[in-house]
Amino acid sequence: MRKGWMIAIIALLLLIVGIIVGIYVFKINQTQDSNMLDDKQLAKQQKEETQEKLEEANSQLEYVQTEMSNTLVQIQELDDKIRQYEQENTDLLSKLQELETSITETTEKLETVTQEYEKKSKQLEDRLVALYEAGDIAYLDVLLSANSLSDFLSLYYAMIEIAEYDNQLIDKVEQQKDEIDLAKRKLENETAEVKILKAK
Numbered sequence: 499m500r501k502g503w504m505i506a507i508i509a510l511l512l513l514i515v516g517i518i519v520g521i522y523v524f525k526i527n528q529t530q531d532s533n534m535l536d537d538k539q540l541a542k543q544q545k546e547e548t549q550e551k552l553e554e555a556n557s558q559l560e561y562v563q564t565e566m567s568n569t570l571v572q573i574q575e576l577d578d579k580i581r582q583y584e585q586e587n588t589d590l591l592s593k594l595q596e597l598e599t600s601i602t603e604t605t606e607k608l609e610t611v612t613q614e615y616e617k618k619s620k621q622l623e624d625r626l627v628a629l630y631e632a633g634d635i636a637y638l639d640v641l642l643s644a645n646s647l648s649d650f651l652s653l654y655y656a657m658i659e660i661a662e663y664d665n666q667l668i669d670k671v672e673q674q675k676d677e678i679d680l681a682k683r684k685l686e687n688e689t690a691e692v693k694i695l696k697a698k
Contacts, residue, residue: 593695594692597691598692601685601689601692604681604685604688608678611677615677615678618667618674619671621667622667625664
């Protein structure tokens with residue numbers, strides 16, 4: 499019996515040791531499972547943090563790209579405006595040069611027409627003074643002073659030519675006066691336009 503007891507005690511001890519080893523193994527497995535679980539959770543958490551950082555970086559990248567795109571659009575708009583202003587400036591300079599050339603030509607024409615006007619005006623004045631000094635000359639008296647029919651016709655045609663010349667001289671003086679007025683107005687307008695263009 500002693501042997502039976504011993505076997506029972508040994509069996510009980512083995513059982514207790516088995517239970518203790520089982521519990522210990524279970525705890526080790528549970529700890530390992532827990533550690534594995536903790537490692538998985540840690541890895542998952544790190545993955546989530548990395549994903550969040552990646553999303554934040556992508557968000558910042560999108561923001562920077564949007565800002566760059568907006569800046570490039572603004573640069574393009576400014577570049578277009580600069581080109582437009584340069585073209586307008588070129589057009590204004592061209593117009594200014596045309597006006598200055600026209601002013602020079604108009605001034606020269608005005609001087610020429612004024613000289614012709616003064617010359618014709620002097621001729622007309624001299625002609626009117628001569629007519630006034632001669633007094634009332636009746637055309638009939640001139641025609642009747644003719645000695646012959648051919649002399650009469652010559653005097654008649656001469657009087658017609660003188661009258662036509664006088665009329666042409668008067669018309670020419672009036673025309674030149676109108677040209678002078680027109681040239682002066684044109685010159686004033688162009689000079690004013692040049693001042694406006696230079697102010698721009």
